[in-house]
Amino acid sequence: MTQYHAEKHHGIPTATVRYRLSNKFKNKGRTGPFPVLTDREEIEIVYWLQQMERKGFPISRNCLISKVSSFLEAHPRPNPFRDNIPGRRWVKCFMKRHPQISFRTPEGVTSASAKVSEHNIREWFKTVSEYLAENELSDVLNDPSRVFNGDESGFCINPIPKRVIATKGNKNVSIVEPANSKQNITVLFSFAADGTVVPPDVILPYKRLRKDIIQSFPGHWGLGCSDAGWMDTKNFVLYIQKVFHPALLRRNVKLPIIYFVDGHKSHTAFEAADVCAKLGIILIALIPNATRILQPADVGIFRPLKNSWSQVVDTWKSKHKSEFVTIVNFGSLLDKAMKAALKQSTIQNAFRVCGLYPFDADSVDYTKCIAKNQKLMESTVDILVQPGEYIDDSHENTNMATGNQQGAREKESQTLGFDDSLTSMILIPVSAIEELIEIIGEAKLDQFKNQNYVPVTKEDEALLHVYSNIISRYSIPQDAATLVREQSCSTNSKDIPVVARDELQETANRDELQETANATYENGFVDDNSDAGNITTLPTLVDITNNCENAAKRKCEFSDIFDLPATPKRNKKHRNYKHSSTVVLTAHERMQELLANEKQKQDAENQKRLNVQKRLERKREKEAEIENKKRAAVARAVERLEKKKLCEEIRKAKKLERENKKQTKKIVKVGGKKTKLLV
Structure with missing residues (x-):
């Protein structure tokens, strides 16, 4: 049934239907059962999910279910879940109620890469700019044909498809893998900022190359060999001499050129820096562990190339039945x-988003930096503020549940210490308004x-709108309790929420009115004509403060379950930062670095000898x-x-002497008298 027929059938005016469907109508209601969690709790969970994503620990479906189950066990309430464990349907409805979050495929990032901050990247841009300015090479960055990036990537010879078409319900779907299905070939690519390739x-895992393999590759490509099939210094130097530099000469590229590479040992070796310096190639090493942010090949080139490679292999296999890709083809x-x-x-877009051409640190996507600058972390504090009329609070007033569910929700809200004024909040950093005031002047x-x-111009009109709706509407209360949202759920005297001035004036009027009512009741009478006769108990500033403190206490209980990990920080003792390497890898700088490293090694060896x-x-x-x-x-x-022997001899001598005396003297009794007889 169309809207027009529905209006005629039910006798509803067209203007009423249009008003109810527009954004002006606030009390639209909600279909389905009432949510188990309050709107405030769901907002807290969404904020927690976003913070976990920003810190590099995004939450999976099962982890979210486990956290919500733990929260329901800590705060019991009527729910349709079995053993307080939500199901997939609840997760689906939760995602539908909050369209700002969705299921995404995460990118694997190493712990060392997660600790690179925006400050480190900007310092790298500053160092490179200063070096090029000192050596009068800044004009090279203005020519896209003279800015290059090189990186290796591995290609699986026979990639296995993740999903195939098979009989529905068949659980035994197999695919025949060739003997070299796990073999990867390393290929070094170089791209220019103007889009040329x-x-x-190609580095092959052979000692020598067969004739048929050499003939199967294009003639202008480079071929190298290594034991493991990986890039090494020898192959990189040969590539620069026999492939890269001749390609520059064929294109009539003006020398010198800038060649951005990663910090692999094959790229940073002295032999490579020496050859590049002689040929007019300035090697610049990207900041360690930041190639996923600064390297165009990794950011925007290799992914479409890998997808195209899989498609080409699948097409080739469809034409060659029961055959597999080999190194020959x-x-x-x-x-x-x-x-x-x-x-x-x-290629041009990849260089642009990495900030290499145009060479601009502001073009880099710093949202990929999981680690934050420590100063920025200390200066920015997320707080909860109530913006007044800008928040759509109508869904709280809509009758969307039965009486029992409504009562249970109100009881839960009171138990957790919520005030009605705190149910709708938005996040705003205090430093944002301060910076805004400084910018405006x-x-x-x-x-x-x-x-x-x-206002004369549109800019002035926009600034006036910002001043009227943000700066002039809010002030910092000095005597009111604050509800501060921090990562550790701790309060800080410097972190003060922003509260509408109208609300402070309304609170003050309520306090004066409450004092008038209390004085009237103390006198023992109430004037029927006075306003005090219609006064009900109003919340005082102490009540508001207690509500805020209870809410802050409840927030800490919430954070015990939905806790946040620490923001990654760069470890200065990491091997990539222990000895700061030269960013610009020319032969002179590389030689100085090698000499310094050699001296350090010699000193270490001497110290070892002394220690030995x-x-x-x-x-x-x-x-x-x-x-x-x-x-x-x-x-x-x-x-x-010896003492023991001497004592033994003395003892034996004394014993022998005693025995001799016994032998020489014997007492005999003769006729009742004792007589000594000598033997």
Whole structure:
């Protein structure tokens, strides 16, 4: 049924239907059962999900269900869930109620890369700009044909498709894998900022190349060999000499040129820097662990190239039944994939979003930086403020549930310490308004305070609108309790929420009215004609403060379950930052760096030798001491043994003497008298 027929059938005016369907109508209601969580709690969960995403720990579906289940166990309430565990349907409805979040595929980032901050990247841009300005090479950055980026990537010879077409319900779907299905070929690509592609260099895991393999690759490509099939210094130097530099000469590119590479040891070796310096190529190493942000090849070129490679391989397999891709036909297929994927606009856009051409640090997508600058973290504090008429609070007043559900929700809100004025909040940093006032300036603010001021330009009109609806509407209360949202859910005396001035005036009027009512009741009478007769109990400033404190206490309980991890910070002891390497890898700078490293190594070796000598001396001293102790112990043992023998001999002599005396004297009794007889 169309809208027109529905209006005629039910007898509803067209203007009423249009008004109800427009954004002006606030009390639209909500279909379906009433949500288990309050709107404020769901807003808190959405904020937590966004913060976890920003810190590099996005939440999966099962993790969200587990957290909500733990919260329901800590705050029991009637719910249709089994064992307080929400199902997939609840997650689907939750995502539908909050369209600002959705399921996304995350990008894997190493812990070292997650610790690179915006400050580190801007410092790198500053260092490169200063070096080029000192050496009068800034004009190179203004020519896109003289700005290059090079990087390696691995290509699987026979990629296995993730999804195939098979019989519905069949659980045993198999695919035959060739013997080299896990083999990857390393290819070095170089791209210019104007969208041109330099012939690549293919590194094969062979000692020698067969004739049929060499003939299968295009003639202007580079071919190299290594034991593991990876890039090394020897192959990189050969690529610069025999492929990259000749390609520049064929295109009549003005030298010198800038070649951005990553910090791999094959790129930063002295041999590579020396060859590049002689050929007019300035090697510049990107900041470590930031290639996913600054390298055009990784940001916007390799992904379409890999997709094109998979499509080319699938097409080739469809035409060659039961055959697999080998190294012999790898070059021709990769050439087709490059022609299909490497478009000029794609390469230009990749350089632009990385800030390499035009060379601008502001063009970089800093949202990829998981780590934040420590100063920025300390100066920006997220707080909860009530914006008044700008928040659509109508859904709170709509009758969308049964009486029992409504009562349970009100009871839960009271239990958690919520005030009705705190149910609709938005996040705004205090520093944002302060910076806004500084940007506008005192002169403009004085003009905006004049009621007769008329804006001349659209910019002035926009600033006047910002002043009227943000700056002039809000002030910082000094005596009211604050509800501050921080990552650790702790309060800080410097972090004060922004509250509407109209609300402060209304609170003050309520306090005066409450005092009048209390004085009237204390006198024992109420004038029927006075306004105090119609007064009900109004919240005082103490009540508002208590409500805010209860809400802050409830916030900490909420954060015990929906907690946030620490923001990653760069570890200065990491191996990539322990010794700061030269950003611009010319031969001179590289030589100075190598000499400094060599000196450090020599000093370390000398220190090791001294430590070894000291350890040997201490070992000899300990051994001599132990030997002396052993000798002293042996001497004491010999002395004790000699004393023992001497005592034994003395004892034997005395015993023998006693026996001799016994033998010489015998007492005999004769006739009742004792007589001594000698033997």
